[in-house]
Amino acid sequence: METVPLFKLAARHGGRTAVIDDGGVYSYRDLLERSARAGAGLLDGGGDLREARVAFLAPPGFDYAAAQWGIWRAGGIAVPVAVSHPRAEIEYTVDDADASIVVAHPQFEERLRPVAEARRLRFSLTTDLFGGPAGPLPNVDVRRAAMILYTSGSTGRPKGVLTTHANIQAQVATLVEAWEWTPGDHILNVLPLHHVHGIINAMTCALWAGAVCEIQPSFDPRRVWGRLSAGDLTLFMAVPTTYKALIREWESAGVERRQAMSRGASKLRLMVSGSDALMVSTLEKWKKITGHTLLERYGMTEIGMALSNPLYGERSPGHVGTPLPGVEVRLVELELDEETGRHEHGGPAARGTPGEVQARGPGVFREYWRRPDATREALSSDGWFCSGDVASLEDGGFRIWGRASQDIIITGGENVSAREVEQVLSAHPGIRACAVVGALDHYWGKAVSAAVVAEEGHEVNRESLRDWARGKLAPYKLPQRVRVVSELPMNTMGKVVKPEVRAIFDAESPGEEE
Numbered sequence: 069m070e071t072v073p074l075f076k077l078a079a080r081h082g083g084r085t086a087v088i089d090d091g092g093v094y095s096y097r098d099l100l101e102r103s104a105r106a107g108a109g110l111l112d113g114g115g116d117l118r119e120a121r122v123a124f125l126a127p128p129g130f131d132y133a134a135a136q137w138g139i140w141r142a143g144g145i146a147v148p149v150a151v152s153h154p155r156a157e158i159e160y161t162v163d164d165a166d167a168s169i170v171v172a173h174p175q176f177e178e179r180l181r182p183v184a185e186a187r188r189l190r191f192s193l194t195t196d197l198f199g200g201p202a203g204p205l206p207n208v209d210v211r212r213a214a215m216i217l218y219t220s221g222s223t224g225r226p227k228g229v230l231t232t233h234a235n236i237q238a239q240v241a242t243l244v245e246a247w248e249w250t251p252g253d254h255i256l257n258v259l260p261l262h263h264v265h266g267i268i269n270a271m272t273c274a275l276w277a278g279a280v281c282e283i284q285p286s287f288d289p290r291r292v293w294g295r296l297s298a299g300d301l302t303l304f305m306a307v308p309t310t311y312k313a314l315i316r317e318w319e320s321a322g323v324e325r326r327q328a329m330s331r332g333a334s335k336l337r338l339m340v341s342g343s344d345a346l347m348v349s350t351l352e353k354w355k356k357i358t359g360h361t362l363l364e365r366y367g368m369t370e371i372g373m374a375l376s377n378p379l380y381g382e383r384s385p386g387h388v389g390t391p392l393p394g395v396e397v398r399l400v401e402l403e404l405d406e407e408t409g410r411h412e413h414g415g416p417a418a419r420g421t422p423g424e425v426q427a428r429g430p431g432v433f434r435e436y437w438r439r440p441d442a443t444r445e446a447l448s449s450d451g452w453f454c455s456g457d458v459a460s461l462e463d464g465g466f467r468i469w470g471r472a473s474q475d476i477i478i479t480g481g482e483n484v485s486a487r488e489v490e491q492v493l494s495a496h497p498g499i500r501a502c503a504v505v506g507a508l509d510h511y512w513g514k515a516v517s518a519a520v521v522a523e524e525g526h527e528v529n530r531e532s533l534r535d536w537a538r539g540k541l542a543p544y545k546l547p548q549r550v551r552v553v554s555e556l557p558m559n560t561m562g563k564v565v566k567p568e569v570r571a572i573f574d575a576e577s578p579g580e581e582e
């Protein structure tokens with residue numbers, strides 16, 4: 069039996085700093101000590117939680133890490149609840165995961181205690197768990213289930229993605245190797261901790277490597293710039309929307325502050341973008357400001373990270389690189405069955421032509437929690453996970469076209485990638501943000517439709533945008549419909565919620581402009 073190595077590694081780092089948050093500075097020893105108490109409290113005299121689901125909610129920071137480790141060390145499955153979730157979604161998570169214990173930081177007691185009490189579940193405050201005595205903890209085999217993260221597909225309720233300790237270890241190990249994490253690293257994390265990006269890529273990689281994970285409880289561009297300017301960080305990871313907000317903050321600063329911001333940020337060794345498509349316009353602005361070519365990578369809750377631009381060597385804008393160590397990636401042709409609306413798999417996609425991204429490796433999740441049909445559909449018996457994303461392999465590496473279900477627009481018989489149109493429109497000086505969808509249309513079947521947020525003082529409309537984009541996009545890719553909106557609907561990860569954008573256009577009569 070191989071027990072979870074994360075805790076053994078932590079013991080080696082002893083008094084070194086593990087986590088910094090608004091409450092203080094905490095060593096690896098503190099983390100081991102506090103999580104041991106939490107584990108003993110959760111066990112409550114029992115020997116092993118035996119994969120009981122523990123739903124927990126703590127603000128991003130040391131208490132979050134100690135609670136998560138406590139659940140793991142007691143043999144439980146950690147089910148993080150999102151800080152931003154309203155009561156109905158918290159209830160959904162607790163019920164779907166079939167949690168038997170609910171843990172909350174006192175800040176969230178009011179939100180979680182009633183949920184637990186209504187279901188007669190055990191409820192504990194983190195402060196009570198951390199204040200109790202330590203006690204014997206079970207040996208937890210790496211093959212056991214560790215975590216359930218909820219992920220929303222484009223349709224249906226969120227599904228629980230179950231990963232084992234071995235899966236998490238593999239997801240972490242590949243990034244530690246590829247991005248050369250060392251104990252000398254110091255990352256600033258502003259990502260939410262109910263999602264793979266913040267939990268695995270930022271926090272667990274740091275704690276695995278013996279590095280410092282500094283955590284701000286939420287994203288505030290001024291605060292982030294304060295830390296980037298100091299010049300003592302080595303790593304930063306964020307979603308494209310975050311980089312856009314940081315660019316705006318830099319642009320609104322005076323000359324002297326701008327210089328200090330740029331100087332500090334240039335000292336980091338690596339800045340990463342992912343979880344959503346990075347617009348080349350954002351990459352270029354960030355490069356001008358900080359000197360960094362953002363390293364773009366691609367991954368999913370179900371598989372961890374799969375593709376990455378290189379740490380050394382050329383990072384190709386608009387591309388997400390090549391497979392990470394230990395991850396196999398292939399592209400498989402997809403055919404849309406017009407009758408059923410489902411995609412059927414064909415043979416391997418030729419170089420340069422689009423196909424579904426499929427990934428295999430030790431980081432691939434075990435199953436969708438209590439959804440055997442969904443698991444069977446997505447995960448083949450020989451271990452390939454069908455991502456539902458479409459990409460092509462080009463000289464610069466893999467290029468993501470988007471979700472097969474929503475970003476591949478079949479318009480007048482031609483396939484258009486919403487992502488490609490977004491890339492082009494984003495470079496328009498009058499456009500701050502945009503989202504492209506396929507709206508129902510009598511004539512085109514689906515009409516390429518763009519919702520755009522205009523930059524202050526700029527006016528954009530359908531004709532001016534089409535005129536500007538001609539020559540940059542083939543005629544059938546030019547947006548048929550354009551709506552200027554004040555903001556785009558986004559989820560807590562800063563990703564545009566495409567079904568809501570489509571609803572803007574579908575509410576209009578299909579094809580009214582043609």
Ligand code: AMP
Nearest residue numbers: 342343344345365366367368369457468
């Ligand atoms: P999540 O499971 O919430 O991390 O979402 C994963 C999805 O985000 C993927 O299936 C992709 O559709 C999208 N995604 C992640 N990274 C990228 C990227 N670099 N470019 C484009 N889409 C991405």
